[in-house]
Amino acid sequence: MSETALQARLDPLGIWAAPQETAVAFGIGSTETRMPIRRIPLPSSSDEAQAFLKAKAEAVALTHQYLDRAAQELALIGLPGQVSFSATDELLTQKNSLSTTIGELCSPVSYGIKFKSDPEERETQQGWLELVEQVRQAVTRYARVRTDLGSVPIGLTTVTWQGDFQTTWTTGLGPDEMQVHLDAVHVALSSRIEMVRMVSVVAAGVANILLKVAVPGGQLMLLPAVYKFVRDVMQQLFKPPQQTLEG
Amino acid sequence: MSDDLDERALSGDLSDEEKQAFYEKLQNEPIYFNGINGATGEYGLPPMSGDDLASIIKGERPPENISELKAKSSQKGAGVSAPIKPPNDPARLDEAGWAIVFPALSPIVPAVKEALADLLKLRQPQAGPRFKIFEGPEGYRPNETKAQFCARHKIGDGPADPEQMPYYVLLVGSPEEIPYRFQYQLDVMRGVGRIHFDTLQEYANYAESVVMSESGRVKLPRQACFFGVANPDDKATEQSVKYLVAPLYERLKKLQPFSRWMGDGDQRTEVKLDWTLETFVREQASKAQLGSLLAGPQRPSLLFTASHGMEFPLGDARQIRHQGALLCQDWPGPNAYRGKIPESFYFSGDDLTQDANLLGSVIVHFACFGAGTPHLDEFARQAGKKEREILAARNFIANLPQRLLSRPRGGALAVIGHVERAWGYSFLLPGAGAQIGVFESMFRELMMGDRVGWATEHFNLRYADLATNLSDVLGELEYDPSYINPYDLAGMWTANNDARGYVLLGDPAARIPFALPNETTAERPSITLSVETRARLEKLGATLGTTQTATSGERTAPKQEAFSPTITEPASVQPEDVETLGVREQIGDLKDSIQKFANELAAALSKTAKEIATLEVKTFTTEDMDAVSQAGAGNALNVKLRALTRIAFNGNTEVYVPERAGGQVDRDLWQLHLDMVRQAQANRAQFLQAVAEMAANLLKIL
Numbered sequence: 001m002s003e004t005a006l007q008a009r010l011d012p013l014g015i016w017a018a019p020q021e022t023a024v025a026f027g028i029g030s031t032e033t034r035m036p037i038r039r040i041p042l043p044s045s046s047d048e049a050q051a052f053l054k055a056k057a058e059a060v061a062l063t064h065q066y067l068d069r070a071a072q073e074l075a076l077i078g079l080p081g082q083v084s085f086s087a088t089d090e091l092l093t094q095k096n097s098l099s100t101t102i103g104e105l106c107s108p109v110s111y112g113i114k115f116k117s118d119p120e121e122r123e124t125q126q127g128w129l130e131l132v133e134q135v136r137q138a139v140t141r142y143a144r145v146r147t148d149l150g151s152v153p154i155g156l157t158t159v160t161w162q163g164d165f166q167t168t169w170t171t172g173l174g175p176d177e178m179q180v181h182l183d184a185v186h187v188a189l190s191s192r193i194e195m196v197r198m199v200s201v202v203a204a205g206v207a208n209i210l211l212k213v214a215v216p217g218g219q220l221m222l223l224p225a226v227y228k229f230v231r232d233v234m235q236q237l238f239k240p241p242q243q244t245l246e247g
Numbered sequence: 248m249s250d251d252l253d254e255r256a257l258s259g260d261l262s263d264e265e266k267q268a269f270y271e272k273l274q275n276e277p278i279y280f281n282g283i284n285g286a287t288g289e290y291g292l293p294p295m296s297g298d299d300l301a302s303i304i305k306g307e308r309p310p311e312n313i314s315e316l317k318a319k320s321s322q323k324g325a326g327v328s329a330p331i332k333p334p335n336d337p338a339r340l341d342e343a344g345w346a347i348v349f350p351a352l353s354p355i356v357p358a359v360k361e362a363l364a365d366l367l368k369l370r371q372p373q374a375g376p377r378f379k380i381f382e383g384p385e386g387y388r389p390n391e392t393k394a395q396f397c398a399r400h401k402i403g404d405g406p407a408d409p410e411q412m413p414y415y416v417l418l419v420g421s422p423e424e425i426p427y428r429f430q431y432q433l434d435v436m437r438g439v440g441r442i443h444f445d446t447l448q449e450y451a452n453y454a455e456s457v458v459m460s461e462s463g464r465v466k467l468p469r470q471a472c473f474f475g476v477a478n479p480d481d482k483a484t485e486q487s488v489k490y491l492v493a494p495l496y497e498r499l500k501k502l503q504p505f506s507r508w509m510g511d512g513d514q515r516t517e518v519k520l521d522w523t524l525e526t527f528v529r530e531q532a533s534k535a536q537l538g539s540l541l542a543g544p545q546r547p548s549l550l551f552t553a554s555h556g557m558e559f560p561l562g563d564a565r566q567i568r569h570q571g572a573l574l575c576q577d578w579p580g581p582n583a584y585r586g587k588i589p590e591s592f593y594f595s596g597d598d599l600t601q602d603a604n605l606l607g608s609v610i611v612h613f614a615c616f617g618a619g620t621p622h623l624d625e626f627a628r629q630a631g632k633k634e635r636e637i638l639a640a641r642n643f644i645a646n647l648p649q650r651l652l653s654r655p656r657g658g659a660l661a662v663i664g665h666v667e668r669a670w671g672y673s674f675l676l677p678g679a680g681a682q683i684g685v686f687e688s689m690f691r692e693l694m695m696g697d698r699v700g701w702a703t704e705h706f707n708l709r710y711a712d713l714a715t716n717l718s719d720v721l722g723e724l725e726y727d728p729s730y731i732n733p734y735d736l737a738g739m740w741t742a743n744n745d746a747r748g749y750v751l752l753g754d755p756a757a758r759i760p761f762a763l764p765n766e767t768t769a770e771r772p773s774i775t776l777s778v779e780t781r782a783r784l785e786k787l788g789a790t791l792g793t794t795q796t797a798t799s800g801e802r803t804a805p806k807q808e809a810f811s812p813t814i815t816e817p818a819s820v821q822p823e824d825v826e827t828l829g830v831r832e833q834i835g836d837l838k839d840s841i842q843k844f845a846n847e848l849a850a851a852l853s854k855t856a857k858e859i860a861t862l863e864v865k866t867f868t869t870e871d872m873d874a875v876s877q878a879g880a881g882n883a884l885n886v887k888l889r890a891l892t893r894i895a896f897n898g899n900t901e902v903y904v905p906e907r908a909g910g911q912v913d914r915d916l917w918q919l920h921l922d923m924v925r926q927a928q929a930n931r932a933q934f935l936q937a938v939a940e941m942a943a944n945l946l947k948i949l
Contacts, residue, residue: 037876132841132844135844135941136843136844136847139848139934139938140847140848146872146876153872153873153876155872156872156875156876157923158879159927159930162862162931163862163927163930163931163934163935164862164863164864164865164927165863165864165865165923165924165926165927166864166865166867167864167865167866167867167920167923168866168867168868168869168872168875168886169866169867169868169869169916169919170868170869170870170872171868171869171870172870175915175918175919178915178919179919182919182922182923182926185923185926186926189926189930189934192934193930193933193934193937196934196937196938196941197937197940197941199941199944199945200937200940200941200944200945203941203944203945203947203948204940204944204947206948207944207947207948210948211389211390212352212389212390213352213389223841223948
């Protein structure tokens with residue numbers, strides 16, 4: 001899974017990309033108008049919009065489920081040399097890869113070199129840093145989510161850090177159109193939680209591995225490796241099941 | 248409480264009426280614990296009443312290895328020959344055996360083993376077929392319990408059978424790699440010691456110190472010193488001097504000379520061993536005096552210290568280097584001195600000079616954290632709290648004993664001390680007299696030349712005895728809450744914890760190389776690493792790099808040594824350490840990003856905790872959404888507040904229902920508002936939980 005594909009999984013509405021820093025420092029307690037608005041453009045038909053949002057909500061639910069699975073796998077992994085996982089395990093490749101990486105990191109000879117020389121690892125590390133920054137901005141600012149059906153604005157909801165909601169509706173809308181905004185807010189906030197959980201699962205995985213093995217450089221060297229593992233596990237689990245011939 | 252009643256209670260000389268009065272008074276008297284917080288100058292654990300402590304203890308669960316503890320306890324009447332399967336003699340390594348256990352997964356084991364090569368060469372022929380190395384897959388595996396380790400190696404419960412696993416066991420690794428709990432449990436039926444150092448040089452120094460001590464060239468004077476601090480207005484140290492140091496000194500003096508049988512068969516002869524005993528108590532127990540006993544001309548072969556151990560809060564810069572350091576008489580006490588404790592009041596590993604030569608000595612510390620500190624507070628766990636307080640970022644061995652064992656000119660052979668807090672009144676049980684029997688037996692056996700792992704058996708036996716009794720009492724209390732008075736229960740529990748927490752640092756098969764009466768003492772020689780050892784270390788140093796670890800705080804490699812290969816440890820590598828490997832920038836980025844994020848989360852969570860008393864959901868309508876987007880609902884014109892729900896933390900709810908022009912409820916909008924309320928409630932709970940978990944997980948790796 002590329003960084004872009006992961007981003008699409010974690011942020012299916014594409015609204016949580018970290019905005020560029022401006023001269024104004026956004027932070028806790030800033031007035032709401034200084035917060036960036038996360039705009040959700042939807043088809044002009046409310047039926048189409050609802051179908052679109054339903055699919056996104058299902059994707060978020062799957063992301064939740066797969067992050068749980070990644071967390072469970074990480075709780076069991078971490079012993080270099082123990083790569084005798086079941087051949088029928090759908091995550092065999094990912095587990096072996098992480099186990100190998102841990103083994104390499106444990107070796108004094110290869111200490112840290114991997115991160116210096118491997119462009120893929122650099123990309124992974126960069127992806128992790130971007131995710132952390134994205135989550136940092138998403139959770140330390142108010143969330144302002146606006147839904148537009150085609151070019152018609154439907155609703156704008158601001159969620160404070162404490163969880164208070166302020167929703168403004170455009171007057172004269174029908175219930176179906178208003179339901180679209182309700183659903184959009186649900187998907188947006190759920191996906192924000194999954195992004196937070198992604199960082200949490202990676203950090204917990206690193207902490208768990210460090211309890212089991214001595215990795216020179218510890219958490220700093222393990223973070224990108226575990227991030228990559230979680231990312232790859234999700235990619236594997238999101239793959240459609242292979243067709244099998246019957247009869 | 249009068250001194251007279253106090254004294255007579257300690258000797259068990261009270262009538263029933265007096266005893267009742269004594270307990271009633273005791274219940275109002277606080278129990279004091281050893282340990283002074285260096286950052287604040289306050290007691291590490293505040294004094295508490297017997298009632299309070301007892302109420303905490305009643306939720307105690309029996310230890311995991313209670314069956315083995317009971318078996319051990321049953322040996323009490325049979326003397327201490329029972330921990331090892333007869334007819335094996337614990338004095339003979341060819342019968343008792345000797346084993347070394349490494350962590351299974353540590354990549355530095357081969358290098359450490361090389362550094363300890365001379366010690367292994369010494370022990371292998373001594374133990375013969377009963378010499379065993381547990382390493383690689385055979386070594387200690389992460390999170391393994393003693394029972395799992397033994398099951399894997401087909402080692403049965405009960406008295407040590409050296410054919411299954413040797414009686415003397417040296418663990419090599421930090422308590423992160425081989426937990427304290429494993430050491431406690433294995434120690435119940437075996438003589439177990441541990442070493443863990445920051446550098447290969449220190450491992451080699453220790454190995455050479457043991458080898459030299461058994462070479463016949465070291466003839467130490469039979470001299471033991473008892474160093475007892477009694478800080479003004481401080482009951483804990485007053486008690487340890489009065490009821491531990493002084494009576495121990497008097498008792499050992501009275502027991503002399505000690506008889507020791509030497510030789511075999513017809514050649515057996517009795518040797519009378521008399522020791523010179525000295526005390527340094529109260530005003531004599533200064534930091535300068537302790538420095539002299541450890542590095543000056545007065546160095547004894549056997550040293551006992553009783554004092555507060557220093558403790559520092561999590562994250563304090565001094566914690567790793569100075570936790571467990573010995574607070575000396577220089578501290579004027581809690582009334583005369585307030586605030587941060589300066590280093591001039593206590594003796595730490597930093598105070599040991601590079602040229603100190605402690606070759607052959609055995610040192611015993613009675614002090615909180617004198618041997619080490621666990622990651623989590625044992626006391627909190629025992630108190631039945633759901634969350635155990637984090638005492639330190641990780642389990643670690645105290646720096647002072649590490650330095651005592653690894654001096655480059657010659658290290659001590661063993662340091663016996665306490666992990667976690669030492670409990671002052673474990674030697675002071677009302678009605679039973681001052682309980683110094685365990686200390687007395689240990690010192691007597693050390694003075695008779697027994698191996699240190701054997702001499703400390705008395706602590707194991709006492710732990711087993713106390714744990715068994717405590718377990719039985721706690722069982723009875725479930726049916727009869729008045730089965731035992733709170734003060735006695737507190738005493739049993741405290742003594743139990745205290746006995747369990749004693750650990751031996753060093754080779755358990757070592758013994759003090761004192762001169763026999765017909766031998767003359769000699770100046771301690773300095774150890775010198777062989778050419779082969781130096782070559783090995785140089786080679787290993789080239790492989791492992793020369794990074795100094797943070798486990799030793801700000802220590803730097805000794806400059807006068809030509810080489811000092813060191814071991815890199817997890818979680819200790821700082822960006823500046825790895826510059827030469829070219830990854831400084833990447834590591835710095837990773838660390839900075841997490842640090843920045845964690846700081847912001849901490850601030851946000853703190854702010855939220857203050858403002859989370861209500862949940863507020865507002866619903867507005869507007870005809871100009873773009874204006875609202877720009878100005879915000881609270882500031883834009885043509886915005887109407889249509890509905891509001893405010894739910895207080897106590898459940899009180901205020902609602903403002905939207906109306907249509909005719910005064911009827913706008914049901915469609917109200918339904919949407921209610922949906923938003925539900926969503927807000929769910930989101931707040933899930934979001935804050937997710938953020939709190941993320942913050943906790945990020946903190947784990949910082």
